[in-house]
Amino acid sequence: MDRKFIIIGALATSTNLNKFQITRGFVIVQKGQITHKGESDCTMLKEQSVIAGIRRIELLDHQFLMPGFVDCHPHGSQYPKPPSYQNKKVKTYRPKRQYEYPFYTSSTYAKMVHKLVRYGTTTAIYYGSLHVDKTMELVRLLVQLRQRAFIGKVNENTENRHNYFNDIHKELDDTKDFIEKVLALGNDLVQPFVAPRFAVSSDSELMAGLANIASQYNINFHSYILQYACEAREVLRSHPDCQHYAAFFDKFGILTSKCVLAHAVHLKDPDIELLKLREVGIAHCPAANTRLHAGLCPVRKLLDHNLKVGLGSDGCGGNSVSILDAIRRAMDVSTHLELQNSENRGISWKEAFYLGTLGGARVLNLAHKVGSLEVGKEFDALVIDIYAPEGPIDVYNNSLDRNAANYDESLVQRFLYSGNDCNITQVYVKGHLVKDDAKVIITESTSDDRCTPRQ
Numbered sequence: 001m002d003r004k005f006i007i008i009g010a011l012a013t014s015t016n017l018n019k020f021q022i023t024r025g026f027v028i029v030q031k032g033q034i035t036h037k038g039e040s041d042c043t044m045l046k047e048q049s050v051i052a053g054i055r056r057i058e059l060l061d062h063q064f065l066m067p068g069f070v071d072c073h074p075h076g077s078q079y080p081k082p083p084s085y086q087n088k089k090v091k092t093y094r095p096k097r098q099y100e101y102p103f104y105t106s107s108t109y110a111k112m113v114h115k116l117v118r119y120g121t122t123t124a125i126y127y128g129s130l131h132v133d134k135t136m137e138l139v140r141l142l143v144q145l146r147q148r149a150f151i152g153k154v155n156e157n158t159e160n161r162h163n164y165f166n167d168i169h170k171e172l173d174d175t176k177d178f179i180e181k182v183l184a185l186g187n188d189l190v191q192p193f194v195a196p197r198f199a200v201s202s203d204s205e206l207m208a209g210l211a212n213i214a215s216q217y218n219i220n221f222h223s224y225i226l227q228y229a230c231e232a233r234e235v236l237r238s239h240p241d242c243q244h245y246a247a248f249f250d251k252f253g254i255l256t257s258k259c260v261l262a263h264a265v266h267l268k269d270p271d272i273e274l275l276k277l278r279e280v281g282i283a284h285c286p287a288a289n290t291r292l293h294a295g296l297c298p299v300r301k302l303l304d305h306n307l308k309v310g311l312g313s314d315g316c317g318g319n320s321v322s323i324l325d326a327i328r329r330a331m332d333v334s335t336h337l338e339l340q341n342s343e344n345r346g347i348s349w350k351e352a353f354y355l356g357t358l359g360g361a362r363v364l365n366l367a368h369k370v371g372s373l374e375v376g377k378e379f380d381a382l383v384i385d386i387y388a389p390e391g392p393i394d395v396y397n398n399s400l401d402r403n404a405a406n407y408d409e410s411l412v413q414r415f416l417y418s419g420n421d422c423n424i425t426q427v428y429v430k431g432h433l434v435k436d437d438a439k440v441i442i443t444e445s446t447s448d449d450r451c452t453p454r455q
């Protein structure tokens, strides 16, 4: 695929939590960036010869373009979990660690990254493992497969029965070593971040050291917060100077706009206020929270407090690495809370679409680059085909009324409620085609060619 092309058809995007739009129009992509976007036709551009001679992709009536998914919390090394891990009632915030150790091989990572790309995840923030060399294998794969990614070497320095920790000096040295190695690659899509596993897996000295490293390199910081209510008891017992859980992170200077905290199921009001004040992002992982009996994250409450919220597949505690699946699970969890109390208004499909795209980009401080289809942003996008041949959505003569005012919206709804990876027929990252199963019309255009969308 050359680096300049025009895609014509239905364009679906969020511009904020409350604003979803789908229009018939076009985007022009040049050198990985959206340079033009318009509605209905591109006559003016044709007159200006802007689209002369560039590749033209026309979507069919039952296809649409949307931003790529953002996964705010997948684990690389825990990906191939055994079936027994599912539906476990975890009584501690520490799931059994044997699920992490034997699996961090390059073939495991390859399977996972390929799957995420196939499922339309164009950006992900990966936990690696305790080891620099193994985590670098994941980095090299991400570079090779052109996925936009943040990746962290997991940090632990408190003793555990699996002997899965390092002393503080090695952890700090290894973390710097890892960051330097990733930065030395000079890849604009793959960036390092700092990743202490849990609050209790790193002692105060390590937390302070890691916060300094994140600040020194101006990189993101990613950890967990309150997936289980019992986490608070241990942390607050060990840190009596903290009135509430988030204060523990805050005393080390960890809570900044570059901090992403996963799960956040059992936040208290003071936690929420502090996280909002510090502009911290939350990775909501509905599948893992349910499967591991952690609880129902009150996403509506977090959104009402203007916290930045995106979705995480988890990839370990959950049973899917698909953000499309996470969108459905997020709606389910939210609906369950509404059923318990009607004041907990459930999130709509449009809000869930936002959480899986632009919301995630905001959590990772990437909203200026990706997350929506807007001029000036990099082209991370998906072509969705509702009637993809192997897909789960059947074609019926009366299934979609093409003349209905909400026809285009109904395409997106069908995908969110009933689609799967078969419906994701093209995946672009920064203008590069990284998955292509599409049945679209591609022509080499001239300035005189028709450039109105197919009706």
Ligand SMILES: [Zn+2]
Residues within 6 Å of the ligand: 073, 075, 262, 288, 314, 316, 317
């Ligand atoms: Zn997790």
